Amino acid sequence: MALASLPLRQSLRRKLRGACRSAQQEVSEVAAAATTTTTTTELVLEEEMQKLGLDADAQAVLLSAPLPAALEILAACREAAEAKEVRNPSAFVVARVRKLQADQRPQPPAEGSQLQMRVSKVLSHGQGLGFWGESEWVIMVGMGVLAGELVEVCISRNFKRYSEAQLISVLECSPDRVQPKCPLFGQCSGCQYQHASYEAQLALKREHVSGTLRELSGLELPSDIVELTVRSPQEYHYRNKITPKLEAVSAKHGGDADLLQPDGCNGPIGFCEQEWGHEQDASGRRWRGTVDIAQCPLATEAINAQLPAAREALRLRAAEALGKLRSPAARRSLARRRRSPLVALLRATTLDGVVQSWEEVATETIAEVGTFKFRAGNFFQVNSPMLPIFVTRIVGLAAEPLQGGDSLVPEVLVDLYCGVGVFAIAASRHFQRVFGIELDGGAIELARENAVANGAGNVSFQACDAGDGLCALLAASGASEEALRGERSVVIVDPPREGLLPVASEALLDWGPQRIVYVSCDPATQARDLKELTAKGNYVVKRIVPFDMFPQTRHVESVVVLERRMRAE
């Protein structure tokens, strides 16, 4: 039996180390396998490498190439060395192997070419993923396709590992395909799923929550842990808030352009286009234009009834505001403000009708929960018909008996990122004591009023950063705070899209409540936080419930319940 050449064995060992396979047993098994498979050709290879004086790295690179190619490269190197055309054989060999590998890499289809592909799956942002040709080159098609469909696409842009493409036509439809209600679907960036039946949308959202939480948290979650997506009672006309903006000509042009004039206020009013434009401004920035929206089928009927007048009022307001400013820079800066006079607000509420002023206090009744005041331009869940189901279910998850038997009823609740106190007040009947913490002082004032109006006498609110507020609460020394440190404490966290700041997750872990109900509108940041919260093994994920707060769009609200491990677990 011939012995394996040294570089071969070294290469195998390096590969093994690279793959982090630490078990000594595995190393010896593979090295032994190499011993038995060494051939005469490999011995020739080794001899040639030594003759040319290749260094260890070049040997390893050469050994990563298929044997016939490696021999060819060595022959070429020898020839070049004999002709004194190469001074550094190691560099020559590495360059040749790298070129070979680059040549063998799958090549993308040409930009602008049209091709057919089968959609494998729909990704969480709504794009379709497919593979093309023998090399299975990855292609991502913009919105509007469904898994299993055969589509014709045009390649718009190639990247290192994949291409972006635009849909030309659907050649074979999925049974889940339906006719979108909005004629602007595909053009407007507001909706991604109008072409999918509602059942298919619910399934997609469940799949996205499951995939994102698993992939980004790295947690091994049981296969059936993600429950069915809770459906919205209304598939259209559910949105209680829209903020259409006016595209005054140069709001989209940076640089020197001075087109943002009052008479430019005849532009479209609506939402961003789905596609980014190809033009660039002086600083290289691209932008998305605005789709003119006369009616939005997601918004409530009351909002749509007021939209024509609101659009006209917006044009007048924008022209007046821009007319007061002399400098182009000041006009551009005004146009970029989030609540600029170029943006309209339409917020529909049960008690005050459609409110159009950002700062006005509006009132919404949530059936079987209560009546809540909030500032029309600030955070309040946008799907009014879904709110009673959503709030009741979250409070129910928080108030369930704790591990250890029916008698272990939760007693103290913290509603972290509480806004105007919806969860805190809705939960007050189920807990002896409730605390709400929220950064926005104005929201906290309204939360206090809401608590009084809804007869929730056991709730107190604090205007503070979540992490700091939690630390301060735990440092206080009343009887309620004592109870907070006991084993019957629960927290609901409902942070903004960015998820928990490190100080908040640290404070949460230092505290160690018995249960965490984590409500999130971004499963990706939620997954990151779950990784952190479960890292030390104190918490385990018990339930995951997706809620469809945003039908027809890719967005989903993901609720995860974590329980503190019992000592014996």
Ligand SMILES: C[S@@+](CC[C@H](N)C(=O)[O-])C[C@H]1O[C@@H](n2cnc3c(N)ncnc32)[C@H](O)[C@@H]1O
């Ligand atoms: C997704 S909203 C949740 C509101 C509330 N739970 C509800 O359902 O109405 C997130 C809230 O977190 C608040 N917030 C943002 N950053 C915060 C921070 N660092 N500390 C505390 N609250 C914060 C926002 O003002 C907003 O009210």
